[in-house]
Amino acid sequence: MRRPGTQEPDLPGDGVQAETPSRADGLARLASFVPHAAAYARERSRVVPPHDRVSRLSPYLRRRLILEREAIAAVWDVHPRDTVDKFVSEVLWRTYWKGWLELRPRVWDAYLEQRRRDRDGLAGTASTRYADAIAGRSGIACLDAWAHELIETGYLHNHARMWFASIWIFTLRLPWTLGAAFFLRHLLDGDPASNTLSWRWVAGLHTRGKHYLARAENIVRYTDGRFDPKGELDEQALPLNEPPLDLTPSPLPASIEVDTDLPSGLLLTPEDLSPEVSRLWKLRFRGVAGGWDEAVGDSLNLATAVVDFSRVAIADALSRAEMHLAVPSYVLDEGDWLAAAEEWALSLALRQVVTLETPVGRWRERLEQLDAQLARHGIALVRVRRIWDSSLWPGATRGFFPFNEHARRQGRLDGLTRIAPSQPG
Incomplete structure (x- = not known):
């Protein structure tokens, strides 16, 4: 998740190719995606298994089995830049989330503490709704199918992640921290920064007062009619609030050089x-x-x-x-x-x-x-610290779009994608 019905669901994850956790497989997947990268912006929003219109590179980028700069350089080497800009932006979103949390590590600590309180305080009908939701028996067909797909494959399409989080928070009225924990438990690309902050974004906590509401019409459209939760979703819910939390960014500590003379x-x-x-x-x-x-x-x-x-x-x-x-x-x-x-x-x-x-x-x-x-x-x-992080993380002081401008200013991104292998890019 970037900013996280009445029909019988298809077999969850049907046709999705399993990931092999190696750099060689990550590079092979990148190579197979590159020829189709120009179509990414046009086709990426469809949420229809086997999800072959997206790159499926996130588990490899998550662990840096392949690097962000390698993914961007690969598509830039083949396509005019304006045709693959959406893919480049999606890669930069992961860097943005990491940088944003790096400048505000207390948000991670606050999440862990709130998760503990929410878990301990779960009782009554809320406890039942929670148990049903994570078992894929909420009664909302799309949500249940996505829960099964997540558990069985370790993957959810980005659009489905956003819808799932919104339905979890605003329709089921469940604590966002427990939904974030459910995702982090099962996602092969689960990441403390992108996962936690995306759930906060959907809830209206990352950008105060601006939340994401899943709408039945949108789900019908982008699932090609596979799901139609008309009348089942709260499409009028207000964003969440939380106790005051200091979101002022702290300076990024200086990178440390290695003493090459020490054992x-x-x-x-x-x-x-x-x-x-x-x-x-x-x-x-x-x-x-x-x-x-x-x-x-x-x-x-x-x-x-x-x-x-x-x-x-x-x-x-x-x-x-x-x-x-x-x-x-x-x-x-x-x-x-x-x-x-x-x-x-x-x-x-x-x-x-x-x-x-x-x-x-x-x-x-x-x-x-x-x-x-x-x-x-x-x-x-x-x-x-890699040069990529030292150069880009400090730009995550506000929203993504200023960060995106920071990343591309004065050819910064060009330089970062052409760092020699002997440098920590």
């Missing part, structure tokens, strides 16, 4: 899994480590499919890093990730552990904990 190890997290497409592959490391962390999955109640996707993606990245860096790779114990990372650093007598920047979210919190543990041994944890 170093490379640590991979599922937030950025293309270390060889960065300056890091030119550094000397004693080893590379990575692995899933059960504590992260448990804290967000992630579905098995989401965990497995991340687990395999990490293994793919470790294999590539081992080959490119010519160093041994270590799979960290996912049952005690912190202790395993600490033990790995000590076993190699490291003085610094280097990792690509992890944005706001549970993995950021785990790295902060690891930083404190390593510091007790005199080992530094150095988080290297």
Whole structure:
């Protein structure tokens, strides 16, 4: 979700090709999409399985199995820019959400706290509506079909995500935080920034007073008549309110440079899994480590499919890093990730552990904990931010359209798409 009937639903997700969690598969999907990228603006809004009019690149962009700049450069190399501008803007939306939350990390903390309160306070008929909604038995055919599709495939078309969130909030009157948690649990491209902030946008909290209402006429049109929830939706609901929350952006901390003279190890997290497409592959490391962390999955109640996707993606990245860096790779114990990372650093007598920047979210919190543990041994944890993020995140001070202008000003986006592989673009 970017800004998140009476008929029998089709088989959820029928015909959707399963994703393979590897950089090679991500690049292959990008290559297969590029010839059709000019038709994206015209055809992307149709919500009809097998959803072959969209790129289906988001699970790969989410974990940086492929990079944003690679996706944009690929379509620019083949098509006139004005014909693929909608696709480029959609890629930039993900960067915008990340940058917006990076400048306001307290919004993530507020979401987690509100989610806890909403979960603990769920009772009576609201509890029943919630249980029915996440099980796909709300009685609203489109919502139920999308719930099943999400659970079974880990995917929802962007338009369906927006409709789902709107119906959840304004028709079912359920807490938006629990809907966001349901999405984050099942989406293969689930991201703390884009997911949380998109739900807030639909609710009218991101842009105060401006909410998104799902309308039956719109659903009929873009599902080719597959669903018609006429008379079932609240199309007059008012936006939500919340207690005052400081949304003033904070300055982005300066990026940290790596001391190339210290004994170093490379640590991979599922937030950025293309270390060889960065300056890091030119550094000397004693080893590379990575692995899933059960504590992260448990804290967000992630579905098995989401965990497995991340687990395999990490293994793919470790294999590539081992080959490119010519160093041994270590799979960290996912049952005690912190202790395993600490033990790995000590076993190699490291003085610094280097990792690509992890944005706001549970993995950021785990790295902060690891930083404190390593510091007790005199080992530094150095988080290297990509040039893409350092250049674009500071522009996320207001809405997307000013951010979009910031990204394209004075050829900034052109330069970022042509960064050499030896730079952390």
